[in-house]
Amino acid sequence: MKGARILVEALKKEGVDTLFCYNGGAVITIFDELLTHGKEIRLIQPRHEQGGTHAADGYARSTGKPGVVLVTSGPGATNTITGIATAYMDSVPLVVFTGQVSTAMIGTDAFQEADTVGITMPITKANFLVKNVEELAGTVKKAFHLAATGRPGPVVVDIPKDVQMDETEFEYPGIPDLPGYRPKDIGHPRQVKTLKHYIREARKPLVMSGGGVTSAGATELVNEFCDRYGIPVVTTLMGHGVAPRRDELNYGPIGMHGTLYGNYALQNCDLLMVFGARFSDRIMGDPKVFAEQAKIVHVDIDAAEIGKNVAVDLPIVGQITGLLEDLNREESYGEYSEWVEELRAYREDHQLEYERTDTLKPQYLIQLAQKYFPENTIVATDVGQNQMWVAQYFHFHHGRRLLTSGGLGTMGYGLPAAIGAAVGNPEAQVLAVAGDGGFQMNMQEMATVKQYGLKVKMLLLDNSYLGMVRQWQQLLFEKRYSGTHMGNNPDFCMLAKAMGIPAAKLEKLEDAEGMMKDFAESEGSMLLHAVVEGEENVVPMVPAGKPLDRVIRKM
Amino acid sequence: MGEDKTIYTDHIISMLVLNHPGVLSKITSLITRRGFNIDSIAAGPTKEKDMFRLTIIVKGDDRSIEQIQKQLYKIIDTVKIMTIHPARKVEREIGLIKLKAPMGERNEVLQMVNVFKGQILDSSTSGFVVEITGSSEKVDSFINLFPANQIVEVARTGIVAMDRWEKNGV
Numbered sequence: 001m002k003g004a005r006i007l008v009e010a011l012k013k014e015g016v017d018t019l020f021c022y023n024g025g026a027v028i029t030i031f032d033e034l035l036t037h038g039k040e041i042r043l044i045q046p047r048h049e050q051g052g053t054h055a056a057d058g059y060a061r062s063t064g065k066p067g068v069v070l071v072t073s074g075p076g077a078t079n080t081i082t083g084i085a086t087a088y089m090d091s092v093p094l095v096v097f098t099g100q101v102s103t104a105m106i107g108t109d110a111f112q113e114a115d116t117v118g119i120t121m122p123i124t125k126a127n128f129l130v131k132n133v134e135e136l137a138g139t140v141k142k143a144f145h146l147a148a149t150g151r152p153g154p155v156v157v158d159i160p161k162d163v164q165m166d167e168t169e170f171e172y173p174g175i176p177d178l179p180g181y182r183p184k185d186i187g188h189p190r191q192v193k194t195l196k197h198y199i200r201e202a203r204k205p206l207v208m209s210g211g212g213v214t215s216a217g218a219t220e221l222v223n224e225f226c227d228r229y230g231i232p233v234v235t236t237l238m239g240h241g242v243a244p245r246r247d248e249l250n251y252g253p254i255g256m257h258g259t260l261y262g263n264y265a266l267q268n269c270d271l272l273m274v275f276g277a278r279f280s281d282r283i284m285g286d287p288k289v290f291a292e293q294a295k296i297v298h299v300d301i302d303a304a305e306i307g308k309n310v311a312v313d314l315p316i317v318g319q320i321t322g323l324l325e326d327l328n329r330e331e332s333y334g335e336y337s338e339w340v341e342e343l344r345a346y347r348e349d350h351q352l353e354y355e356r357t358d359t360l361k362p363q364y365l366i367q368l369a370q371k372y373f374p375e376n377t378i379v380a381t382d383v384g385q386n387q388m389w390v391a392q393y394f395h396f397h398h399g400r401r402l403l404t405s406g407g408l409g410t411m412g413y414g415l416p417a418a419i420g421a422a423v424g425n426p427e428a429q430v431l432a433v434a435g436d437g438g439f440q441m442n443m444q445e446m447a448t449v450k451q452y453g454l455k456v457k458m459l460l461l462d463n464s465y466l467g468m469v470r471q472w473q474q475l476l477f478e479k480r481y482s483g484t485h486m487g488n489n490p491d492f493c494m495l496a497k498a499m500g501i502p503a504a505k506l507e508k509l510e511d512a513e514g515m516m517k518d519f520a521e522s523e524g525s526m527l528l529h530a531v532v533e534g535e536e537n538v539v540p541m542v543p544a545g546k547p548l549d550r551v552i553r554k555m
Numbered sequence: 556m557g558e559d560k561t562i563y564t565d566h567i568i569s570m571l572v573l574n575h576p577g578v579l580s581k582i583t584s585l586i587t588r589r590g591f592n593i594d595s596i597a598a599g600p601t602k603e604k605d606m607f608r609l610t611i612i613v614k615g616d617d618r619s620i621e622q623i624q625k626q627l628y629k630i631i632d633t634v635k636i637m638t639i640h641p642a643r644k645v646e647r648e649i650g651l652i653k654l655k656a657p658m659g660e661r662n663e664v665l666q667m668v669n670v671f672k673g674q675i676l677d678s679s680t681s682g683f684v685v686e687i688t689g690s691s692e693k694v695d696s697f698i699n700l701f702p703a704n705q706i707v708e709v710a711r712t713g714i715v716a717m718d719r720w721e722k723n724g725v
Contacts, residue, residue: 121581122588126631129576146631180573181632218586304625 003133004029004164008038010140016068018042018059018423024072025112026099028163030497044423044452047444049076051416053083054442058420059094061403062378062428063131064217066093066147067420071101074112077158078119082410084154085123089407090238091215093152095143096120102162103131116158125153133166142176150183151302152215172196183301187318192326194314195273195297196333200297201272204339205231208254211238211406212276212320219399221324222275226250229333232343234262236277237391237406241399246549252395255283256542257388260350261524263540263548265343266291276320279309280407288549297324341550352392354492354536360509362386362532366393367514369431369459372520376422377429378403382414382438384468386461388538390433395464415458419445422454430455436462436486441496449525450500457519458501458527460492463534471537474555496527497548503527565594566620567644567716570609570627571635578632582609585630589623593689595648595713606634608725610715628632639716646716649686650694653708654701656682671697682707 001009007030011019019041023031034041045050049071052475067087071080077098087094101110117129126146127177128139136159143155199205209222219241225246226233234254235242254262266272272294277283279298284290287310298305298312299320306315316323354363366389379394380403381387388403395404403421405413418432439460449456470484496503506515506528519528537555542548563589563709572578579598586593594612613623624636639646656664658680668675671693677684687697691714698709 117577118580121577121584125629131576178631180628181631302629304622304629306625308622308625 001167001170002029002033002164003136003159003166003168003444004033005037006133006170007140007159007164007169008033008041010137010172011038011068012040012267014140014144014292018044018066019070020044020046020050020056020059020420021070022046022049022072024076024099026073026076026161027070027097027164029161030070030097030099033486042423044419044448046416046419046448048442049079050412051419051442051445051448053080053094053096054086054410054413054416055423056094056450057083057087057108057446058380058403058417059071059424060067060087060092060094060420061319061417062400062421064400065424066095066144069094069096069492071096071098072112073101073116074114076112077114081119081123082408084120084156086406086408086410086413087154088123088125090209090219090405091152093153094154095147096154096156098145098156098158099164100129100158100160103160104162106160109184116156119171120156123154124156125151127156129158130160130163133163133168136163138173138176141173142178144501145175146181150181151212171440180300182354184303184318186322187299187316191314192323195316196327198271198295198297198314199229199231199273199333202334203272203336204269204335205336206234206265206269206275206294207231207233208266208272208274209233209239209242210236210275211279214276214399215240215241216276216301216320217260217399218275218324218477221321221328221451224328225324227229230336230340232265232340234258234265235285236280238326239277240391240402241396243395243397248340251343251347253391255280255548256285257392257540258548259352259392259536259538260551260553261343261347263542263551264346264350267293267549268342269294272296273311275324276300278305281309281544284309285542285550289547304372318512319536353371354539358509358532359533360506360512360530362463362530362536363389363393365459365461365512365516365530365532366390366433368516369433369520370394371502372517373431374429376401377431378418378425380385380414380418380421380430380432381406382434383409383411384435384466385463385471385536386435386438386467388468389461393537405466411438413440415456416442418456418458419448421452422456423452429457431459431463433459435467436460436464436489436492437466439492439549440489446496446499446501446527452518454525456525458496458525459519460527460529462489462492462529463532463536464489465534467536470535471555474535474537475543492527492529501525501527503529506530559624564616565612565614565641567639567641567646567714568611568613568620568624568627569632569639570611570715571603571606572630573632573634574605574607575632578630581630581632582611582627585626586611586613588624589626591619591623597713597715599715602679610713612714614668637718639718644716644717646690646714647688647713648691648694648714649688650698651676651710652685652687652698652706654682654685655705655707656683667697667700673697
């Protein structure tokens with residue numbers, strides 16, 4: 001069997017139903033095999049390989065299955081780099097197949113040659129150059145195994161043209177034996193016992209739930225833990241979706257643009273249980289005084305995260321699911337109602353707020369979106385102010401519903417990620433929220449939305465600025481707005497219509513409610529171009545590196 | 556601001572890795588990417604098939620060395636990592652030194668080679684190629700015996716090291 005056919009058969013064995021792919025000289029054979037032997041696999045062809053990689057990422061985050069990408073060598077491969085790095089920073093399982101020039105040509109600067117394995121080394125969990133066809137099936141198996149197990153992440157498989165043409169017998173191996181890769185399943189029993197002891201001793205326990213909980217599918221288990229024992233919870237940007245039924249236990253987003261009460265909870269708890277989070281600088285502010293009064297327990301699948309950014313009192317390396325099931329089996333731990341009451345009272349006096357004027361406020365539009373979109377809507381954001389307003393004002397009650405580039409902070413992520421989510425969740429409502437800056441980085445993918453008849457709603461918050469950078473210029477550079485004004489934006493509605501997508505422009509406050517309702521209820525895809533207040537700021541804001549209680553409430 | 560009490564010392568990291576293409580460059584680039592400088596690196600086959608042992612010397616404080624080890628463990632081809640405690644290490648390095656030794660000055664050089672238990676690997680009318688084996692300090696001190704212009708070339712293997720058999724209460 002030809003290498004190209006082996007790849008197609010291996011994808012079918014892995015149960016791949018969707019391939020985000022872009023054709024080119026070094027993968028033309030694989031596309032040919034897909035035509036005859038890959039009918040079970042849906043091909044989604046983006047307009048740019050970066051869009052395709054983000055789409056695979058959105059597919060993976062929203063479904064929990066690895067996103068699979070196929071692109072050609074050279075520029076095809078380099079165009080995926082931002083997408084791969086985005087997935088790497090947020091631990092998203094991707095398998096990216098890249099074509100490569102023939103093995104005999106490697107190293108000769110051949111046409112469309114790039115050292116894909118070299119370039120992707122620091123942004124992949126693992127990567128492989130397949131040197132002969134006999135290794136191909138085994139490498140594909142390894143790639144899927146590595147991408148989806150342990151701490152998930154992107155894996156690149158680079159396949160030279162001659163390897164695609166060469167023939168060998170196809171045999172798909174079982175789970176490979178990797179002596180250097182043994183993700184730990186269960187945390188050490190003695191440490192788990194200590195954790196239970198800590199919870200019993202604590203007066204002010206708090207859970208901080210992160211992306212690891214989302215990717216382990218453990219959102220519901222965290223809710224159960226909080227609800228059953230009356231323990232409050234805060235979430236990192238990657239951890240949205242955790243929401244105990246008892247509202248007095250839910251203290252929402254934390255960090256630089258977190259809620260006042262979320263950060264208050266962090267700074268005043270005496271036991272902080274961190275589930276699957278990595279203590280990013282955007283969460284901690286000043287690491288020296290982060291959760292100063294608390295014992296910190298850090299549960300993570302990745303031993304390298306323990307003690308990387310903060311020293312912890314109790315590390316537990318292992319799967320979060322098993323640990324939570326264990327914790328949830330206990331009869332009781334302690335009585336924390338005084339602490340919950342303290343938080344609830346604080347929250348009542350320190351709500352999120354923005355100034356209501358007669359202009360269109362982006363925060364208001366997010367609130368309206370929440371009101372008119374169904375509860376289970378998947379929201380993909382871009383990066384910057386739009387992202388933070390979604391994190392603050394849109395409440396998620398399930399995991400895998402907020403798709404956002406948290407670690408890398410990739411502008412242009414939202415629309416293509418929404419495409420991937422719509423492909424993977426045909427029954428769901430999918431809403432892409434973007435600013436006018438990020439939207440223009442990948443707006444060519446509106447054509448992809450149209451081509452596949454996807455149901456993607458696009459809410460464009462247009463303030464004619466790179467808003468978050470402008471906000472920093474206001475705060476730190478005396479409003480010297482350099483390189484942030486988007487002075488010559490196109491007519492977004494005309495652009496959408498040119499690509500066959502219905503569009504409407506929202507400019508007046510009094511039209512907002514009606515237009516948002518129509519937008520949410522319309523069939524198929526649509527762009528709502530909202531011209532919002534130009535210099536609105538995201539508050540609260542903890543300036544970078546400052547303690548979480550040194551907060552700016554108004555700008 | 557408190558005084559910076561971080562102590563930077565040489566650490567010997569000994570790794571067992573699968574002999575797959577690119578693994579050496581993965582390891583070195585990871586160490587560099589995390590802000591460390593490699594003082595010395597030695598690689599060679601070991602008793603396990605398909606594996607080789609790397610001995611890497613990096614400078615850093617204990618905490619960051621621990622962090623770098625955890626990161627190195629994440630490379631799929633890394634099978635085992637050991638740090639070798641300075642108090643119980645045995646280490647060796649080989650230095651090859653090409654020196655000028657004109658007739659008339661040769662005896663002095665030969666004496667020094669004897670004192671260091673070195674070997675003459677090559678000799679000509681202009682000079683010798685000398686092999687010195689021992690700790691890095693020993694190789695250093697041999698080289699420092701001669702004025703810089705007498706030394707034509709130096710090639711060193713970098714340190715290979717192991718823990719002692721008996722741990723002697725350390």
